[in-house]
Amino acid sequence: MRKIAYLSNCFASISHTFMRREIAELRKLGVDISFYGIRPDIEKDIADDAVEDIFNRTFYLYFKKKEKILGWILDMIWSNVYFIFSSPIKYFSGFFSALLNEEKNIKDHLKLVYHFFVSARHAKRMKKQRIEHIHAHFINVSGTIAMYCSDLLGIPYSITAHSAGEADKKEMIGLRRKIKNSKFMVVISDYLKAYLIKSVYPCRDKTYIVRCGLDTSSYQPSKGHKYLFDKNAVRLLAVGRFVEKKGFEYLVRAAKLLKDSDISFRIDFLGGGPLLKKCRRISEKFGVSDVISFKGSKSPKEVKEYYENADIVIVPSVTAATGEMEGIPVVIMEALLMGVPVISTK
Structure with missing residues (x-):
């Protein structure tokens, strides 16, 4: 061996x-x-x-x-x-x-x-x-x-x-x-x-x-999953570390546009990282802290539970000032296997 x-x-x-x-x-x-x-x-x-x-x-x-x-x-x-x-x-x-x-x-x-x-x-x-x-x-x-x-x-x-x-x-x-x-x-x-x-x-x-892969048997759509517009507030989910290339700052800023448009929604952020405090401050500055929840790091099992209750997963990846960018975010594959639509930057 x-x-x-x-x-x-x-x-x-x-x-x-x-x-x-x-x-x-x-x-x-x-x-x-x-x-x-x-x-x-x-x-x-x-x-x-x-x-x-x-x-x-x-x-x-x-x-x-x-x-x-x-x-x-x-x-x-x-x-x-x-x-x-x-x-x-x-x-x-x-x-x-x-x-x-x-x-x-x-x-x-x-x-x-x-x-x-x-x-x-x-x-x-x-x-x-x-x-x-x-x-x-x-x-x-x-x-x-x-x-x-x-x-x-x-x-x-x-x-x-x-x-x-x-x-x-x-x-x-x-x-x-x-x-x-x-x-x-x-x-x-x-x-x-x-x-x-x-x-x-x-x-x-x-x-x-060698592409990132998943065990598809571990990610199955929930039979009890309620899809988009089945309720009043749209549930948005973002998963990942709070680093520049994830683009979470822009999602927080975009929340103000949704709120100003009288769209009923909530955003859950899962993860920690160096830019977490900055994103918290931006949410307070833009007056959207009441519709955004920063949940911290979660285990894979807990992340699946959030997928089951989300209407849309948002992946707002950007190119960082250093030139660094995402490879292929695994969260996209996880969400799709769980039957959750994904909105991502190109």
């Missing part, structure tokens, strides 16, 4: 349901998967047994709160010393590759060198587990750590990219080398494949499209 290390910022986040579904299917196929995260992240109020299991089995690059930072620093130093003596050629080859990285901005340049040093902590554990392949979800720091672990261990790595437009984000560094040195790339759409080839690196021959 082949041993694979799955590497991501975190696995327990409610927004990473798609990743956990992928892992579950691979396990059914008999793949032996070990979990490597960057920072511990779990929303205890929505965690279920499957999430808790993955969270507890994940080895994190950075220390958990209960660990002392001195122990983490010593472990990181020891991991580098270990590879200096056990694999000096691989270690110094990777080190000089990191030192001579492509970034011209001094801060970004040094960040990549730093990532090389801290990646030794993951690589040492991977060697102990006899990992044969590393797969990173997201092309950000997860992809960077996967690349450096690959350098230290001499094993291949691959990356799944999820969003187009990421090349211009300030935290996206070392992209060309990450893609160039990977054994293969996975993307979720033809558009994203074309974007990477055109904007980052010519990787057509080793980039594969």
Whole structure:
């Protein structure tokens, strides 16, 4: 049985349901998967047994709160010393590759060198587990750590990219080398494949499209679902993280247009994120806080219940100021399988 290390910022986040579904299917196929995260992240109020299991089995690059930072620093130093003596050629080859990285901005340049040093902590554990392949979800720091672990261990790595437009984000560094040195790339759409080839690196021959999928048996229209106009107030639903590319700010603003048109409606927002407070303030400023409810993060089971009671799911995705945009929002597929109409931006 082949041993694979799955590497991501975190696995327990409610927004990473798609990743956990992928892992579950691979396990059914008999793949032996070990979990490597960057920072511990779990929303205890929505965690279920499957999430808790993955969270507890994940080895994190950075220390958990209960660990002392001195122990983490010593472990990181020891991991580098270990590879200096056990694999000096691989270690110094990777080190000089990191030192001579492509970034011209001094801060970004040094960040990549730093990532090389801290990646030794993951690589040492991977060697102990006899990992044969590393797969990173997201092309950000997860992809960077996967690349450096690959350098230290001499094993291949691959990356799944999820969003187009990421090349211009300030935290996206070392992209060309990450893609160039990977054994293969996975993307979720033809558009994203074309974007990477055109904007980052010519990787057509080793980039594969694996579309986001759902277990259709888990998403069935409710027999008791009441459809649009069966009652006075139209029930609108928006699901996702409060980040710029989701466009939730514009839906809040649009609520004022509906209210001014004397349309009876309510909007439920499910999710958390950095722009949640801003959207709350906008709802109060525009006088629509009485028809908008911010419900916070919900478990997959709870989200299904909201689908069952919604008339329309709204997906107001936009291109962020950084150029980042959605891939293919899974919420669209979930809603349609539940028999709920979707209104989305193009």
